[in-house]
Amino acid sequence: MINHDVVVIGGGLAGMRAAVEAAERGADVAIVSKMHPVRSHSGAAQGGINAALGNREEDTPQNHAFDTAKGSDYLGDQDAIEAMCEDAPRQIIWLEHRGCIFSRLPDGRIAQRPFGGAGAPRTCYSADVTGLVILHTLWEQLERFNVKVYEEYFCTALCVEDGVGTGVVAYNMRNGELELINAKATIFATGGAGRMYAKTTNGYASTADGQAIAFRAGIPMMDMEFVQFHPTSLKENGVLLSEAARGEGAYLLNSAGERFMFKYAPNKGELASRDVVSRAEWTEILEGRGIDGCVLLDLRHLGREKILERLPQIRELALDATGKDAIDSPIPILPGMHYTMGGIETDIWGATRVPGVYAAGEVASPSVHGANRLGGNSLLETIVFGARSAKHACDYIKNVGSVKPSERTLKQEQDRIANWMGKSSGTRAPQLRAAMNKVMSDNVFIFRNEEQLQSAVDQLLEIRKQFDENVYVMDKSKTFNTDLVNTMETDYLIDSAMCVANGALARKESRGAQARTDYPERDDEKWMIHTLAWREQGKNPRLDYSRKVTITKWQPTVRTY
Amino acid sequence: MANIKLDIFRFDEAVDSVPHRDIVAVDVPETMTVLDALETAKAEVDGSISFRRSCRSAICGSCSMNINGVTGLACKTPCNTVMDEQGVIQVDPMPNFQPMRDLVVHMDPFWDKYTRLKPYLQPADKDEDHQTERRVSPEDMKKLVDVANCVMCATCYALCPVVSVDPSFAGPAAIAYAYRFIEDVRDSKREERLAQINEDYLWLCAHCYACSYCPKHVDPNDRIVDVKRATIKDRVMMNERGPRHALIVNKTVKQTGMLAETEVIQGTVGRFNFRGLLKVAPLGLRMAAKGKLPPPFVKPIPKVDEVRTIFDSLEVPVS
Ligand SMILES: Cc1cc2nc3c(=O)[nH]c(=O)nc-3n(C[C@H](O)[C@H](O)[C@H](O)COP(=O)(O)OP(=O)(O)OC[C@H]3O[C@@H](n4cnc5c(N)ncnc54)[C@H](O)[C@@H]3O)c2cc1C
Ligand code: SF4
Numbered sequence: 117m118i119n120h121d122v123v124v125i126g127g128g129l130a131g132m133r134a135a136v137e138a139a140e141r142g143a144d145v146a147i148v149s150k151m152h153p154v155r156s157h158s159g160a161a162q163g164g165i166n167a168a169l170g171n172r173e174e175d176t177p178q179n180h181a182f183d184t185a186k187g188s189d190y191l192g193d194q195d196a197i198e199a200m201c202e203d204a205p206r207q208i209i210w211l212e213h214r215g216c217i218f219s220r221l222p223d224g225r226i227a228q229r230p231f232g233g234a235g236a237p238r239t240c241y242s243a244d245v246t247g248l249v250i251l252h253t254l255w256e257q258l259e260r261f262n263v264k265v266y267e268e269y270f271c272t273a274l275c276v277e278d279g280v281g282t283g284v285v286a287y288n289m290r291n292g293e294l295e296l297i298n299a300k301a302t303i304f305a306t307g308g309a310g311r312m313y314a315k316t317t318n319g320y321a322s323t324a325d326g327q328a329i330a331f332r333a334g335i336p337m338m339d340m341e342f343v344q345f346h347p348t349s350l351k352e353n354g355v356l357l358s359e360a361a362r363g364e365g366a367y368l369l370n371s372a373g374e375r376f377m378f379k380y381a382p383n384k385g386e387l388a389s390r391d392v393v394s395r396a397e398w399t400e401i402l403e404g405r406g407i408d409g410c411v412l413l414d415l416r417h418l419g420r421e422k423i424l425e426r427l428p429q430i431r432e433l434a435l436d437a438t439g440k441d442a443i444d445s446p447i448p449i450l451p452g453m454h455y456t457m458g459g460i461e462t463d464i465w466g467a468t469r470v471p472g473v474y475a476a477g478e479v480a481s482p483s484v485h486g487a488n489r490l491g492g493n494s495l496l497e498t499i500v501f502g503a504r505s506a507k508h509a510c511d512y513i514k515n516v517g518s519v520k521p522s523e524r525t526l527k528q529e530q531d532r533i534a535n536w537m538g539k540s541s542g543t544r545a546p547q548l549r550a551a552m553n554k555v556m557s558d559n560v561f562i563f564r565n566e567e568q569l570q571s572a573v574d575q576l577l578e579i580r581k582q583f584d585e586n587v588y589v590m591d592k593s594k595t596f597n598t599d600l601v602n603t604m605e606t607d608y609l610i611d612s613a614m615c616v617a618n619g620a621l622a623r624k625e626s627r628g629a630q631a632r633t634d635y636p637e638r639d640d641e642k643w644m645i646h647t648l649a650w651r652e653q654g655k656n657p658r659l660d661y662s663r664k665v666t667i668t669k670w671q672p673t674v675r676t677y
Numbered sequence: 678m679a680n681i682k683l684d685i686f687r688f689d690e691a692v693d694s695v696p697h698r699d700i701v702a703v704d705v706p707e708t709m710t711v712l713d714a715l716e717t718a719k720a721e722v723d724g725s726i727s728f729r730r731s732c733r734s735a736i737c738g739s740c741s742m743n744i745n746g747v748t749g750l751a752c753k754t755p756c757n758t759v760m761d762e763q764g765v766i767q768v769d770p771m772p773n774f775q776p777m778r779d780l781v782v783h784m785d786p787f788w789d790k791y792t793r794l795k796p797y798l799q800p801a802d803k804d805e806d807h808q809t810e811r812r813v814s815p816e817d818m819k820k821l822v823d824v825a826n827c828v829m830c831a832t833c834y835a836l837c838p839v840v841s842v843d844p845s846f847a848g849p850a851a852i853a854y855a856y857r858f859i860e861d862v863r864d865s866k867r868e869e870r871l872a873q874i875n876e877d878y879l880w881l882c883a884h885c886y887a888c889s890y891c892p893k894h895v896d897p898n899d900r901i902v903d904v905k906r907a908t909i910k911d912r913v914m915m916n917e918r919g920p921r922h923a924l925i926v927n928k929t930v931k932q933t934g935m936l937a938e939t940e941v942i943q944g945t946v947g948r949f950n951f952r953g954l955l956k957v958a959p960l961g962l963r964m965a966a967k968g969k970l971p972p973p974f975v976k977p978i979p980k981v982d983e984v985r986t987i988f989d990s991l992e993v994p995v996s
C-alpha cells in the first residue's frame with residue numbers, strides 16, 4: 117500500500133505542472149503514469165501556446181478571452197476563460213524562468229506567431245517542437261524536486277469512500293501487481309481520447325482512461341459531443357501537420373488549385389477557426405473538388421529557408437509518411453480527430469463534484485473551449501489548470517486527517533482483471549476497438565444527423581455488451597502485459613465514445629464542432645447549456661442539462677471569420 | 678501489399694532463462710512502418726508480443742529497437758526500407774540494456790545518467806528579480822533548440838560502443854543534454870556542469886560517430902566535441918588525461934605534421950608521473966620486442982608549414 121498527500125494521474129504537461137506546483141508548496145506529491153513522463157503525448161504538440169504577452173502587437177488578456185469565448189461558439193464558461201487568459205502571461209514567464217526554450221524576437225523577448233481565430237499574434241512557440249520543450253522543462257523540475265514517479269503504472273480505478281476521493285488503484289506493468297495508492301487528493305491529467313476514432317492525430321496512448329475512470333466513480337462527463345477535427349492531418353496515418361504551417365502562411369488548395377477558404381471565411385481565410393476550416397475542406401471533398409479524398413496544404417511559397425527554420429518537423433513528418441517534400445510539393449491532407457473539448461466536469465479550480473478529486477488538461481472540462489478550441493489554447497489549459505488544481509488541492513488537504521484505504525475497490529479491480537485473464541477464448545479487445553472506430557468515423561464525424569447518430573448509439577451499446585460479456589486477454593504474462601493494458605484502454609474508450617454519440621444525438625443544434633445537417637442553426641434559446649453525462653451500468657449514459665453556460669461579458673452573437 | 682514476416686526476439690524475465698524467436702507474418706502495405714506492422718501483428722495474430730510505443734510520429738522516443746541489427750525508431754522505419762526479398766524483418770530489443778519483455782528493456786540506467794547532470798536550469802538570480810522573460814538572443818536560443826529536439830529515445834546510447842564496455846560512461850544523449858545547460862546563457866553553473874560531465878567520463882568518447890545515426894538530427898557526437906572544447910576553453914579539470922591527450926596530439930601534429938607517439942604518451946600520462954609511466958612501460962617493452970616502438974623524437978615533415986596553415990585556419994583558439 118502506497119500513501120501520499122497528493123497523487124497526480126498522468127505525466128503530461130497538465131500532470132507535471134500540477135505535481136511541480138504541489139512540490140513547490142511543500143506537499144508530498146507523486147505522479148502515477150502509464151509511461152515515462154517525457155513519452156506523454158503533449159510532446160507531440162508542435163504549434164505553440166497562447167498568452168497575451170503583446171510582444172509583437174498590442175494585446176491584452178481580455179482580447180484573448182474574447183477570442184476564446186467567440187471561438188468556443190459561446191459555449192465556454194466565461195469565468196473559466198477569463199481566469200485562464202489572465203493567468204497565461206504569468207505561466208509563460210514561469211516556464212521561461214525555469215529554462216523553457218522559446219523562440220525569440222531579435223530583441224530577446226519571446227517570439228509569437230499568428231494562429232487561427234486569434235486577433236493578434238499571441239502564440240508563443242519553439243520552432244515546431246513547442247510541446248516537447250515544455251515537457252522537458254517540466255520533467256526537469258520533477259528532477260529538481262525529486263518528485264516520486266510511479267512510472268509504467270496504469271491507473272485502473274478511482275477510490276471514493278463516503279463520498280470523498282481517497283486515491284486510486286494502479287496496475288504495475290513491470291510485475292503485474294495491482295496496488296492501492298491512497299491519497300488525500302487525486303488529480304486526473306490523463307490526456308485525450310483520440311483513439312475512439314480510426315483516423316486521429318493522437319498517439320496510441322490517448323485512450324480516455326481518466327474520463328472513463330472518473331465516470332465510473334460517479335463523476336459526470338461534460339460536453340463530450342464536441343470533438344475537434346483538425347483540418348490538416350495526413351491521410352496515410354493521421355499524423356498532424358500543425359496549424360503553425362497556416363500561421364506561417366501556408367495555403368489550402370482544392371483540385372482546381374483554388375484557395376477555397378475565402379469562400380467560407382472571407383476575412384480570415386486559412387486562419388479561420390478549426391471547425392470552420394475542417395467543414396470547408398470536407399464540403400470541398402464531398403462536392404467533388406478533392407484529390408483522392410484530400411485537399412492540399414501548400415507551403416512552397418514560404419521558401420526553403422523559412423520551412424527549415426520554423427517548420428522542420430512538419431516537413432520531415434510529411435516526408436516520412438508521404439514521400440513528398442513540402443519544400444517543392446503540396447501535401448495531401450484531410451480533417452482528422454484531434455481533440456476532446458469535453459471531459460471530466462470541473463469548476464474553475466479543476467475541482468470535480470467529489471471532494472478531493474480534480475482534473476486538469478485535455479481529460480478535463482472546466483469549459484474553456486466550449487464547442488470549439490482555438491489552436492494554442494490547449495497547451496495553455498494544461499499549464500494553467502494543472503497549477504490551479506494543485507493549488508486548490510494543497511489547500512484542501514490541510515483539512516483532511518487521514519483517508520480510508522479502499523480495499524473494496526482494489527478487490528473489484530483484481531476481479532475485473534482476473535476475469536479477463538482467466539478466459540482463454542472469446543473476443544479480443546482489438547476487434548472491438550476496430551468496430552468502435554468504424555462506428556465513430558462513419559457516423560459521428562464532421563457532419564452529423566439523427567439517423568446516423570441513432571445508429572451509432574445503438575451499435576456502441578451492442579459493442580459495450582459484447583465487451584462486458586466476451587472479452588478476454590490473450591497474453592497471460594505478468595511482465596509488461598500490453599495486451600491487458602490495451603484491453604483496459606478499449607474498455608474506457610467505449611464508455612467515452614458512448615458519451616460522445618449520446619450527447620451529439622441529443623443536442624439538436626449546430627454549434628462549434630457539432631454540425632448537424634438536420635439542425636443547421638445554433639439555438640441560443642434552448643442550448644446555452646452544457647451536456648452532463650452520468651454513467652448507468654450497462655446502459656446508455658443518463659443526460660442532464662442542469663448546468664448553464666456562465667456569461668460574464670460577451671453575449672452570443674453571430675460568429676464569422 | 679506485402680507479406681511481412683517479423684522475426685521477433687521473445688523473452689519474459691519473470692519466467693524465461695533464455696530468449697527464443699517467433700516469426701509472425703502479416704499482410705500490410707509495404708510502406709507501413711515497422712511499428713505499425715508490429716501493432717498489426719499484435720492485434721491480429723499474437724496479443725502477447727510486447728513493445729513500447731506512444732506517439733507513432735518520432736516524437737516520444739518510446740519505440741527504439743534493433744531492426745535488422747541496427748537501432749532506430751520503429752515508427753520512423755518503413756518496412757520496405759528494411760525487409761529482405763522474402764519480406765523478413767528482424768526485430769530485437771536495444772543493445773546496451775537489460776531486456777525485460779520481448780522488445781521492452783529496463784531503461785533505468787539511461788535515466789540515471791540524466792539525473793546525475795542535475796538537469797534543470799540553475800540561474801544566478803531569482804525569479805522575483807524579473808517581471809518578464811529573461812532576454813536571450815535568437816542565436817543563443819537557436820543553439821539550444823537543435824539539442825532540444827532530442828526525444829530521449831536512447832538510440833544513440835544503444836549504438837555507443839563505449840557504453841557497451843563501460844556503463845559508467847555518461848553516453849551521448851546525456852552529454853548532449855549537458856551541453857543544453859552549459860550553453861544556456863541563463864544558467865550559472867557552467868563550471869560545475871563541465872566538471873560533472875568530465876567526471877562522468879566525457880573523454881572516454883572515442884568519436885566513432887555511431888551516435889550520429891540519431892533519428893532527430895541532434896548529432897550528439899558534435900555536441901560532445903563542443904563540450905570537450907568548452908572544457909579546455911574553460912580549463913576545467915585540465916589535469917585529467919582526456920584534455921591533456923587532446924592538447925598534446927594537437928601540439929605534436931601541428932609541430933611535426935605527424936603524431937609523435939612517445940611525446941603523446943608522456944604528455945597524456947604526465948612527464949613526471951613516474952608511477953603512471955611505469956604502468957605503460959610493459960606495453961612499451963612489448964612493442965619494442967616486436968620492433969614497433971615509436972621513435973623518441975619526431976622530425977618535422979618537409980612541408981610542415983602547410984600543415985600549420987591548415988591548423989591556423991581551422992583552429993578555435995583553445996589555450
Ligand atoms: C499532434 C498534436 C499537436 C498538438 N498541438 C498543439 C499545439 O500546438 N498547441 C496546443 O495548445 N495544443 C496542441 N495539441 C493539444 C495538446 O497537445 C494536448 O491537448 C495536451 O498536450 C494534453 O496534455 P495533457 O497533459 O492533458 O495529456 P498528455 O500529454 O496526453 O498526458 C497524459 C498522461 O497521462 C498518462 N496516462 C494516461 N492514462 C493513464 C492511466 N490510465 N494511468 C496512468 N497514467 C495515464 C500518460 O502516461 C501521460 O503521461 C496538440 C495535440 C496533438 C495530438
Ligand atoms: S540524441 Fe538522438 S538518438 Fe540520442 S536520445 Fe536524443 S534523439 Fe535519441
Ligand code: SF4
Pocket residue numbers: 833836837838839840848849881882883884885886887888889897898901
Ligand atoms: S561518438 Fe562517442 S558517444 Fe557517440 S557512439 Fe561513438 S563513442 Fe559513443
Ligand code: FES
Pocket residue numbers: 712729730731732733734735736737738739740741750751752753
Ligand atoms: S512511437 Fe513515439 S517515437 Fe516511435
